[in-house]
Amino acid sequence: MGIDPWGQRFDDRILNSVVREMADQIRYVTAAGKTLVLPDLDTTTLVDGVEKPLVDYKGWKAEQGEGEETGPTVRVAGRIMLMRPTGKLVFLKLRDWSGDIQVMIGKGQVGDDNFAITKLLDFGDLVGIDGRLGRTNTGELTVHATKLHFLTKTLEPPPEKHAGLTDPELRQRMRYVDLTYNTDSLDTFYKRTKIIHSIRTTLAGHGFWEVEGPTLHTVAGGAAAKPFNTHHNALDMPLFLRIALELHLKRLLVGGIERVYEMGRVYRNEGVSPKHNPEFTMIELYWAYANYETMMDLTEQIITDGLKATGQGYQVKWGNLDIDFTPPFQRRTYDELFQECTKIDPNDATAIAAFAKKIGLDPTGKHPDVVKSEVFEEKVEDSLVGPIFVIDYPSSLCPLTKRKTGKPEVAERFELFIHGMELANAYTELNDPLLQEDLFKTQLQGMEEDDSMAKMDTDFIRALRHGMPPAGGLGIGIDRLIMLLTNSKSIRDVILFPLLRHET
RNA sequence: GAGAGCGUAGCUCAGUCGGUAGAGCAAAGGACUUUUAAUCCUUGGGUCGAGGGUUCGAGUCCCUCCGCUCUCACCA
Numbered sequence A: 001m002g003i004d005p006w007g008q009r010f011d012d013r014i015l016n017s018v019v020r021e022m023a024d025q026i027r028y029v030t031a032a033g034k035t036l037v038l039p040d041l042d043t044t045t046l047v048d049g050v051e052k053p054l055v056d057y058k059g060w061k062a063e064q065g066e067g068e069e070t071g072p073t074v075r076v077a078g079r080i081m082l083m084r085p086t087g088k089l090v091f092l093k094l095r096d097w098s099g100d101i102q103v104m105i106g107k108g109q110v111g112d113d114n115f116a117i118t119k120l121l122d123f124g125d126l127v128g129i130d131g132r133l134g135r136t137n138t139g140e141l142t143v144h145a146t147k148l149h150f151l152t153k154t155l156e157p158p159p160e161k162h163a164g165l166t167d168p169e170l171r172q173r174m175r176y177v178d179l180t181y182n183t184d185s186l187d188t189f190y191k192r193t194k195i196i197h198s199i200r201t202t203l204a205g206h207g208f209w210e211v212e213g214p215t216l217h218t219v220a221g222g223a224a225a226k227p228f229n230t231h232h233n234a235l236d237m238p239l240f241l242r243i244a245l246e247l248h249l250k251r252l253l254v255g256g257i258e259r260v261y262e263m264g265r266v267y268r269n270e271g272v273s274p275k276h277n278p279e280f281t282m283i284e285l286y287w288a289y290a291n292y293e294t295m296m297d298l299t300e301q302i303i304t305d306g307l308k309a310t311g312q313g314y315q316v317k318w319g320n321l322d323i324d325f326t327p328p329f330q331r332r333t334y335d336e337l338f339q340e341c342t343k344i345d346p347n348d349a350t351a352i353a354a355f356a357k358k359i360g361l362d363p364t365g366k367h368p369d370v371v372k373s374e375v376f377e378e379k380v381e382d383s384l385v386g387p388i389f390v391i392d393y394p395s396s397l398c399p400l401t402k403r404k405t406g407k408p409e410v411a412e413r414f415e416l417f418i419h420g421m422e423l424a425n426a427y428t429e430l431n432d433p434l435l436q437e438d439l440f441k442t443q444l445q446g447m448e449e450d451d452s453m454a455k456m457d458t459d460f461i462r463a464l465r466h467g468m469p470p471a472g473g474l475g476i477g478i479d480r481l482i483m484l485l486t487n488s489k490s491i492r493d494v495i496l497f498p499l500l501r502h503e504t
Numbered sequence B: 001g002a003g004a005g006c007g008u009a010g011c012u013c014a015g016u017c018g019g020u021a022g023a024g025c026a027a028a029g030g031a032c033u034u035u036u037a038a039u040c041c042u043u044g045g046g047u048c049g050a051g052g053g054u055u056c057g058a059g060u061c062c063c064u065c066c067g068c069u070c071u072c073a074c075c076a
Helices: A047-064 A112-120 A168-173 A175-181 A183-205 A246-254 A292-309 A334-342 A349-358 A368-379 A433-441 A458-465 A478-485
Strands: A026-029 A035-038 A073-085 A089-096 A099-106 A126-135 A141-152 A229-232 A237-241 A259-267 A279-288 A315-318 A321-324 A330-333 A388-394 A407-418 A421-428 A471-477
Touching: A047 A073, A047 A089, A047 A099, A073 A099, A073 A141, A089 A126, A099 A126, A112 A141, A168 A175, A175 A183, A183 A259, A183 A292, A183 A478, A246 A259, A246 A279, A246 A458, A246 A471, A279 A292, A279 A478, A292 A388, A292 A407, A292 A421, A292 A471, A292 A478, A315 A478, A330 A334, A334 A368, A334 A388, A349 A368, A368 A388, A421 A478, A433 A458, A471 A478
Parallel strands: A099 A141, A330 A388
Antiparallel strands: A026 A035, A073 A089, A073 A126, A089 A099, A126 A141, A229 A237, A259 A279, A279 A471, A315 A321, A388 A407, A407 A421, A421 A471
């Protein structure tokens, strides 16, 4: 017996348990000393490419009757998902990324030498099949093999063939197995690429440029979050992994790239939860001479285009919740919602502080807007079913946002909420360098530096001093958007390789 | 960070009142030319998460630790 401690995938038929990778071929040696040299398959037809032309073969099926094998010649390649050997006849269920198809291998049909290959087959192996399309006695579409090509051996045993791999940790740790054996998982990630492609198409339609900013920052600005620290040896320089894309994209606005975006990874050294992964994908986009109203329209377009790209209508299921994405989404001001949910005058700081105490928050030494914000998060956010744009935030909470004309205490900012989850955040961008510098300097009382977006970035201020056009800016949490559009309950279900502890 | 649940064969899971470690799938040998999670016969496979304790005896009871999942709290 072989050396594999788990599945005994090897036996003496594969001499010395050797699976040798050669330049562009893999060689297996049989017990009879026969060497099977396995060339790469030049072309293959995808399984759905075999199924689709069936429309044209309706007549063919009717005329031929069951058990006939004179359909079109096809070549397919894929992984063995099921295998049912019945003596001199072997049925395989073969899977490629487009679907599953049955293969029938008859000893008489492929010849003794070729049939010997079936003795080497295991679940999970990759094989290529030449054959004719036909139907079995039970009417199942089947490739009746005329030739087998043994392409790749799998050395690890597959998961249980009916239940599959269900342990959430193992599914994330061995995503390659999850993708192979859980078709829902493959489908979710296929939808992810479609949504991301759709976003790029939508923005290209508005003339946006896609750019790449630095991920190593000297100042981790643009958001309120704890950064990962790192260090550049040659320059002996401390660096942070970026927590947002904002400040470099705005520099590009100054430079005259008037519609610009980056979709990329940001890193936040914070907790892990079904809605949080330490690295996640964000898109931030900036549109010169636009404002936050423009950004609301664009947000709706990005989402509805994403729905279309995944073949969905406006009504979407998310777990046992329903989401109605029919645009336009509700637009309500921060103060309106505050008053509605708390029955307190949003301008009465004393009453708000008293209410904060009543619900167990400590307003001591905090700026009134911070207290108001804490009450808002506690009492309002969770009740937002949405999709709803919450607009016009207290400006002291928004150091990067333009103030409303004639109403400096209100910032032109919105956040998009769906079932209590924050999905997007957008501003009419602050382009006043003097005010920006001032806001970077003054930390809000009661806020730790990591909790504040206000971090001095002198080069960014210098950029603003060169003149940034008025602009609308938008950030969307891509992973969360994908959760909503793929009915995934955890961010880990839409990130291929979420952060995991060391394997023990 | 707090609470609840879980951890047994490669995978999916049973394991009663504390009394010899179980099943299905997978693997190995055999039979079978129309199977559908094929079927039938045979065989091998275990640090019961780790450590300690109680007991004549612990997968089972107790303690500590590790890991995972869910819920709640916080960053998006």
